[in-house]
Amino acid sequence: MIYLCVPRFSLYINPNMHLHLHTQLTMEVPSNLEVPSLDSKLPFQTIILVTIIVLLGAYFKLKVSLHRGKNLPPGSLGFPFVGETLSFLKAQKQDKTVQWIADRITKYGPVFKTSLISSKAIVITGQAGNKLVFSGGDNGFVSNLPQSLSSILGKHSIFEVTGSRHKLIRGAMMTFLKPESLQRIVGEMDSLVKQQLFQELNGKDSTHGVRLMKRITFKVTCSLLFGLPEGKEKDALFADFILAAKGTLAIPLDLPGTAFGNAIQARRRISKLFSQLISRKRREMEEGKVRPDDNMVSTFVALKDENGELLPEEEIIDNFVILMMASHDTTTIVLSMFLRLLARDAEVRGKVLEEQRQALKAREENGGKLGWSDVQKMKYTWRVSQELMRMTPPVFGNFKRTSRDISFGGFHIPKGWQIMWVTSPTHMDEKIFSEPEKFNPSRFENPRSIPPYAYIPFGAGHRICPGADFARSEVLLLIHHLVTNYEWAEMIPNEPIIREPLPYPAMGLPLKLKPKKICA
């Protein structure tokens, strides 16, 4: 899989592919190919290079010919081995991935084949395509986490399980993330956000927007989901998650000093800390000091499968790692884009401020606290976030794999091929969202006007993001405290967005800050 919200979007070399490639190469050496001796006139390296190209060409031909007669989607597999990887990576670097996809849709239609680093992929776009990929339980699409990524994220997380195991794990997460449960903790979230924000910005006249949002969202998730108190343990965990996240994009070489090696070390320390947390919670539960629904740790520690067995510790830890990874980077992107927009667009800033002034009034009437119903009233502020996620979705798309042959739109999609779903084609489709290049939050005034499977920043179907409501509350509360206490301006005018692979302001959004006091 390419992304990860954990969704995170990284290219990788499929390890199975190497094995496969080796087997095919052995079979495909043409019998008439003479391998010249070392004293031949051609330099040895040239012979090796030509041989490799011939063999890779033969390999690709064989792989495609296996499906001859079946109507594979149109498209280009690019050059042997690298496929279209180089142009894809270049587009990503220049924030032109949307264009890369759009060019191919124009040329081949909404379903096309490509090849990205040794793996052939079929890109499925459009409303019908999204429906195919997202709907149903066993719909023929399974997760495709590459080995490099699963060494860091774990091999037993929610991404790796299907059927009843997926239901069990997702159910446990939802115990804590569903709106009815969030209602109980939104007050605590509000206090945490406020406290973190003031702690981070106290006495400062400038800040790095991205770093600020990352630290706060990480700390809030840590406290609310895992009950981790402020202190050195949490700071060390934050540093380790940054290292681990960097490793998901690195060449998977587990050597000391490499990004991947550092990530593996960080992952070991993260596992150790979560293991201690789990043991602590087990003891407290045995002593009757905590209830299963107190937080995510107690919920998972008490969770039993259909055979009455408790979950193995490594499965719990892998799911905690996923929850941390999935939650803070994505939410940080929405918040960073929001800060950037408010610095640029006076009209939107005015409307957001007006709505937050009303929330401030409610806060004063509630003895200084914001409750669930107050957050629900921040409708305009949320519509701005929705529009930001339409135009710059935190998760660009993701890779899955077909678990069986599938036919779609008259095409044959073979078993075992990589499938890529992408947010932008429907988000930027003028038939769905008129004038899609225009920032217009009012499109979300009537949610029923948006067709199903067209707006998919949180995915869709049975794997739709379980953290969507958590993210929503966190974004709204952070924006509330920011706009009612500060004014800010960009220090780098027109700072571009880069995708590495998540979309962030290229220089981390340095901001000039000025405290202000708003009256309700």
Ligand code: HEM
């Ligand atoms: C703006 C913020 C967020 C965005 C845009 C986002 C986006 C997504 C997307 C697109 C998926 C589906 C991936 C796929 O089907 O391949 C997903 C899955 C997931 N997200 Fe989020 N997410 C966000 C916040 C969160 C938060 C706050 C949490 C946890 C507290 C979370 C936890 C998860 C988990 C556990 C999954 C896997 C669900 C499954 O496989 O059943 N996410 N997210």
